[in-house]
Amino acid sequence: MKENAAPAPGLELRLCVLKREKGESFGFHLRIEKGCRGHVIRQVEPWGVAERGGLRDGDRLLEVNENFVDDFEHIEVAQRIQVGGAQLCLLVLGGEEYDQAVSDGLDLRALTRGHRGQDCARPRLCHITRDHSAGMGISIVTVEGEKGRYSVSTVAGGPAERAGVQRGDHLVWINGAIASDLTQTAINKMVKKCGNHLTVLVIDSESEKSYARRRMAILPAMAGTHNLPHRPQRLHLVQGPEGYGFLLRQEKSAAGRIDHRLREVDADSPAEKAGMRDGDALLAVNREAVESLEHDDIVHRIRHSGQQVTLTIIHTQGRDFFAQLGLSPLLFYEEHLHKIVQKNTTAPSAGPPKEAQADLPCPRLCVFERGPTGFGFHLGCIQQEPGTFIGQVAVGGPGQKAGLFQGDVVVEVNGQNVEEEYLEDVVLLVKEGGWSLRMLVVDRPGYKRLKQSGIPITPSLIPHCTKVEETVDISVM
Template sequence: MEFPRFTFNPKEGIDNPALIISDDPEPDPSPVPRLCQIKCKEGQSFGFRLRMERSCRGYVVRQVDPWSPAALSGLRDGDRVLEVNEEFVDNMEFPRVVQRIQACGLQLFLLVLKGEEYKEALAQGLDIQALTRAYRGETCSRPRLCHITRDPVLGLGISIIPIEGQKGQYMLSTVSEGPAKRAGVRSGDRLVWINGAMVSTLTHSAISKMVKKCSVHVTVLVIDRESEASYVRRKLPILPIMAGSHNLPHRPTTMHLVQGSDGYGFLLRQERLTSGGPIAHLLREVDVGSPAEEAGMQDGDLLLAVNGQPSESMEHEDIVRTVRKSGNRVSLTTMPIHGRDFYTQLGLSPLLFHEDSLPEGEGMRKTQSPCTENQDGLSKNEHGSLPCPRLCVLEREESGFGFNLGCVQHEPGTFIGQVVVKGSGHRAGLWEGDVVVEVNGQNVENEYFEDVVMLIKKSESSLKLLVVERSGYERLKHNGLPITPGVTLHSTQVLEKTNDAFL
């Protein structure tokens, strides 16, 4: 078959409907977040420091260790963290963000923006949370971890149906008003995980046997079809650490104790739960009418955190020291001891599903306003949080640690004077005017200038300063709240017997 010879005539141009020249569409100016999937090995840290800095809004990534899991994931110095494990945290109080990261185990998913893009988005008045929704897809929701209790008549109220032609894929059908539906499962949900096992590796027969063995309850991880498509598109695994929880038992609670004339009224004991098993910190001998009993403490409760700091890996002496440093108030996160077995079976940290962090009336609320007053007159900072002490780790350079120390003449107490730009103190997060609370773990609030200088000079290569901004220091003291570290996440040092929260 012969085709006619084509001859171009410049006067006539090209008459070909397949060749249409159109203007390029205008590029979307909105910044696009990026996802960093950080995986570390047992005993290894993620390799970055998270900060809340006075000069900017948002939670800032600093000092990403070279070749660390964080660096290999693409996390960079100056990035702003928007989500932790698919949960929006830009307007969440800082200690809670820390706890979310500490409790996630060996995998961490951070959705971040470059620092410059974050500032530009704020300058343009963009909704930061809307950017994260656009990245995931407007119809995408987090997975749901649902705890179903068997009904004597309806059973669990679900049917597990294999999806034809898709090995290891299962869909759920629920009974109207049944236990599964009440626990948050919806008809059409995809089953991802059951009692700690990923169903993609199980046959339908194996899953059926597993469900039959569950005489009282079963815990499942589910996701709707549209959200599953978003995870597949982004090449993300669907994991329990990303889930919202529904109807979970034994959820941790936080008790806020005010010391009485005879103390708090309980004993802390380090006990081995079973022969050859793990050691746990238990609360014992709760005195009748004591602050501990009034706060709801039960004999044998398992201690999970002190003032928001996880206590599982702490030594007994460290916990006692932390409580004593808290002054006349302390916050203890606990749960019944039998709840440990439930979360151990699921392979999850109970702190993943804990919400409370400060007493009602002193609690940190999600807010965008720069400064509000709560019922106790405690001024909040720009993140909606109470003033938070900061543990700053400085490395000595040729010119020293990069700051000057100041004091009020003839009075105890010191503060940070001038901070050298881009020096060790500046990189570690020191601010001019910060009150120095501790030097290398030693409290110096009542020490004079000369003695504090001598302590600093004894630091040969590194220096740890616990500091808090002046106004925050005065408010914390006035209200008897603890001044303890726990807002800095770092990976290069794992300090024994301290209150530091390092990742």
């Protein structure tokens, strides 16, 4: 592939900003067409949101909210659009231009980087956990002479800096509110009343100029995430003699939000064995987002899935967390393993081929309940570095019975990846889990081999969990 810092002559990358009102659709279809590479824009409604935003029939979609998607699975691209909120920023090429660029061997990812500027970094969505001694480790002040713009200072090595906030960043968004809509007094009150956690969207001042130049709003959907808790989980269920062992209910929260909750999870059922808990919120069925669907539509999708189904869920605390921020939990959730395995079939240098994965170490998913004296293990870490391992395992305790060994590297706690988390945050996750715990671990030599392979460590690597999934061909927006 040829590296290009800017579009080649004759290529017109177009930024299309789409804003829809409540109850309104974006007004286009996204398709994968036989014999046609890329994600194709079709059926742009006359005078609709998409046409007003500049989309044309036959365009190829390159980016969704600053995320390059040309090499993504179609279903993942559709999901990004579905959960992105009321505003989308789409970067596209005309159909003929796209085909010519591919024919010429141009690097499409490099073209998109050139469009926004090589030095433009993504905004960062950072979740800060209060430290009893250092507080949040952040102060927010008004940019001199610029009403509604705020700059951030951090304590060196403090909670904010560990969460990804950098000194001199500009504050875009705080706990779900747009910073420019707030006064300094209001922001100070939010920080004081936020309890033990604060979530902010920040960006460096130079990158902010790139967004201003392109007249783009800086949205949470564009962000890279740092230290964000409560990740969704993907559960693979195979129907038993009595079904899957749960009920689906549509419920309204105290705040008036409609959720699809999983209830009455039967003991020893496929649902419980996969990790489902009573009260979990259902987000997707077979990787198709269902948060906005009606109850009967979701039931129909599950029933017509056959003898097995893949459900994407999030535990109650996680659903409430994202609801407070006004974001979909699916916004930052990606099936990393599927993408890398897909790339390995065409790019051997990126990691081991599919057949070589059988020779890689296998992680272990340990599921257990708290005993009278706890879970029966202690966590350890290397001072001042992210990453957690099993320090000690009590003989005969729940941890040992579940398969934990001293020295194991902790990869996930209750479905959330913790490889880049600090010890105190991992301990907090364990405590938040209550009486039950699910830990994905791997021995230290195996962990090093898997990291060198480039394959993300997820439960999907465990042989009995692995399942080949197919993408859908057409997604209607």
